[in-house]
Amino acid sequence: MDIHGALKKYFGFSQFKGLQEQVILSLLSGNNTFAIMPTGGGKSICYQLPALMQEGTAIVVSPLIALMKNQVDAIRGISSEHGVAHVLNSSLNRGDVNTVKADIESGITKLLYVAPESLTKEEYVDFLKNQKISFVAIDEAHCISEWGHDFRPEYRNLRNIISKIDDVPIIGLTATATPKVQEDILKTLGMSDATTFKASFNRPNLFYDVRPKTDDVNKDIIRFVRQYQGKSGVIYCLSRKKVEEIAQVLQVNGIKAVPYHAGLDAKTRAKHQDMFLMEDVDVVVATIAFGMGIDKPDVRFVIHHDIPKSLESYYQETGRAGRDDGEGYCLAYYSYKDIEKLEKFMAGKPVAEQEVGHALLQEVVGYAETSMSRRKYLLHYFGEEFDEVNGLGADMDDNVRNPKKKHEAQEDVQLLIEIILLTKEKYKPKEVVNTIVGKSNAMLQSHKTHEQPFFGKGKSKDKKYWMALLRQVLVVNLIRKEIEQYGVVKVTDKGKDFLKNPYSFMMSEDHVYNLENDDSIVTNSKGSGVSTDEKLMAMLKDLRKKVGKSRGVPPFAVFQDxxxxxxxxxxxxxxxxxxxxxxxxxxxxxxxxxxFIALIEKYVEENEILRPDDLVVKSTGENSSLKLFIIQNTDRKIPLHDIAKSKGLDFIELIMEMQRIVFMGTKLNIDYHIDDILDEDQQEEIYDYFMEAETDHIEAAMTEFDGDYDDEELRLMRIKFISDVAN
Structure with missing residues (x-):
């Protein structure tokens, strides 16, 4: 039977999708094969069909028990033989194992799904040695590479085990792989001769949007989800606690949502997954434990409440949206604080692992902060060129729809490339940038770079600027990252040509994400249909100035932006x-x-504005009980560090909480703490500064005092100031 007949017979399809046919023919010809196909590209047929067509049993190595179970059920559904597919993993008892062995021996079993751990059991290896094996498929092959987003040490040894069983072709399959990960997979599996098939990673129907993460992130999520009423979406969070909290906030606000994370018992997890599949709920709030085995084609949005650890994870998770080629909105909230949190998590790990982790995280920062086409940035990361003018889905991201300012940077690009060459192409981006701005560190000193005449040649611009430029130069391939010594930057031939014959290089100016929670403005990209009323904003600012003047307080003490x-x-x-x-x-x-309400009422009437009556976001009672706790305990003059400790907060989190309380108009007396840390003159100096200042931004105060006071001291004084003058 030819492969088209088999496809029709077993799966009922009359044609193959994308690269499926070529991959299957390669495997049937006995070649080692490597297939990289984005999620939803139909990877599983690439090994299921050849297994059903050939004599013997195909071994499929897969990391997820739930996924194996789904696939086995699906294959059993298309065959009259129950034993056509089996699982061999830790969930089986002795009797089950014997049934599996009998079915393989009698030639009934075409597909045997195993976890990599099961293959380390000698009993299984000895048994499989004596059977007719058609080939070995390694699904989720990126698990082999420590540069992948889901590294599993037990995958590293697969090559040795397979050679003990039989010399059969191997097919590796993955849904995401950067050039570095691809090379690693082929090397570790000892199949550098493999025929490689790589589908395009471009998902033109997905819209990519990254917004700054502010205190109002929950409100923003609710507003966003309400636009998709009755449609399915997934919200990813890093911690179980956050998952529970967001699921609760959504429920309180009338959105059908359930939590999903590894801390829930298996029964609840399965129930929540089914509710989502059966559309009894619209939204699943989950840690990344979710979605591996989910194949719901009509997920309309994927929200990242926390930015993931790598761009592979991000691609994999956003890839769950719009698999039916319909709309898919991918929204991520970004704040550099989250990146710092992820870096803290890495602190206890071995140095090599930390290095990998940091390198992957920096790519995420680059993606979030870039102002060029996000699609181009993402595809470049996966080793694919993208034409941002005519490519499919070219206008499907926030940066392309709301372009950032650009400026000519030809001379800066020349300087950047020259410095990489002058430092003998041995530095990673961070060292290159330190050399340009003239910031010495141990690495640069060991190579005596800090003594060179070119050291600090670009110090008129800051590190952020040069890092942004370096990323943009990387994406257009004037420089590249060396695969072997990961992260070291080399100049390409194209880059050397640029030095000889320079041409215009328009650099997009990076987003400046203001990390001051309380000063941050909730901006919404075009896609969300919510934006501020500029005219009213100007009127409110004027009024705020007037009211401030009449009360003898600065405008920001009346209401914040x-x-x-x-x-x-x-x-x-x-x-x-x-x-x-x-x-x-x-x-x-x-x-x-x-x-203020008199002004707004008049404005609404004159401009016939329809007021949204549904934007009152209910909060879960937690915040109010914390607020009360802080007010009562500061009244009793309990040391602030003790208050933070008893609520499990970092000190800075307590300060943020206190800021929120005084900005909402409640008095807090923390003089007892401030008197301990600052003398009278110091307090007076900071107090007077806030009285005269145009803005209460902490960065502005830091600049004004030029290091005399630290962030914490200034924040605490701002709390005292607002509490005294405005409340």
Whole structure:
């Protein structure tokens, strides 16, 4: 039977998808084969069909028990023989194992799914040695590489085990692999001769959007999900605690959502997964434990509440959206703080592992902060060229729809390439940038780079600028990262030509993500249909200035910018509605609110504006109990560090919480703490600064005092100031 007949007979399809046919023919001809196909590209048929067509049993190595079970059930569904496919893993008892062995011996079993751990059992290896094996398939082959996003040490030894069983062709399959990971897989499996098939990684129907992560992230998520009422979506979080919290907030706000993480018992997990598949709920909030075995074609959005550890993970997770080629919106929230948190997690690991982890994380930072086409950036990471003008899906990301400013950077690119060559192409991006801005470290000193005449030649611009430029130069292939010594930057032939005949290089200016939570503005990209009313914003700012003047306080002490922003979205026209605005509590609404709601009411009437009445986001009671706890304990003059400890907060988290309380209009007396850390003159100096300042941004205060006070001291003084003058 030819392969088209077999495809029709077993799977009912009349034609192959993408590269399937070529991969299958390669394997049937007895070649070692390597297939890289994005999620949803139909990888499993590439080994299922040849296994069903050939004599003997194919061994399929897979890391996930749930996934094996799904596939075995699917294959049994298309065959009259129950034993056509079996699982061999730790979930079987003695009797089950004997049944499996009998079916293999009698030639009934075509596909045997095994976990890599099972293959280390001598009993199984000895048994399989004496059977007719057609080939070995290694699914999720990226697990072999420590540069992959899901490294499993037990995968490293597969080559030795396979050679003990039989000399048969091997097929490796993966849904994501950078050039570095591909090379690693082939080397470790000892099949550098493999015929490699690589499908395009471009998913033109997915829209990529990255937004700054602010205190208002939950509100933003609710607004976003409400636009997709009745449609399916997945929200990824890093911690179980966050998963539970977000699922709860969604439920409280009338969205059908369930949590999914490894801390739930198997029964609950299975139930939640089924509810999602059967559409009894719309949204699953999950850690990455979810979705490996999920094949729901109509997921309409994937939200990353926390940015993942690598671009492979990000690609894999966003890839769960729009598998039916319909709409798929991929929204990620980014703040550099999250990256720092991930770096802290790595601290205890072996140095080699840390290096890999840091390198992968920096790629994520590059993607999140870039202002060029995100699709081009992502595809370049996977070793694929993309034409950002005519390519499929070229306008499907926030950067392309809202282009950032560009400027001519030809001379800077020349300097960058020259420095890489002058330092003998032996540095990673960080060292290259340190050389340009003239910041010495042990690495540079050991090569005496800090003594060279070119050291610090580009110090008129900061590190961030040069790092952004380096990333953009990398994507257009004037420089490349060496695969063998991962991360070391080399100049390509194209880059050397650029030095000889330079041409215009328009550099996009990177996003500046303001990390000050309380000062950050909730911006929404075009895609979300929510943006501020600029005209009203200007009127509110004028009024704020006036009110501040009449009360003898700076404007920011009346209402913060994010509060004004929120007023332009919600148009509050009563004191009660005003107290639901971001950063405005009851106290503040009563104290300053009268003029503001009068202005907004008049504005709404004159411009015939329809007010959204559903933007009051209910919160789960946790915050209010914490607020009360802090107020009561500061009244009792309990040391702040003790308050933080008893609630399991970092000190900076407590400060953020206190900021929120005073910005909402409640008084907090923390003089007892401040008196311990700053003397009277110091307090007076900072107090006077805030009184005169245009803005209460901490960065501005840090610059003003030029290192005399640290971040914590200034924040605590700002809390005292706002509490005294505005509340």
């Amino acid at each position: 994010p509060s004004l922003e929120d007023m332009t979205l919600k148009y509050p026209i009563s004191i009660e509605e005003l107290s639901n605005v971001h950063g405005v509590g009851e106290g503040k609404a009563k104290k300053f609110g009268k003029d």
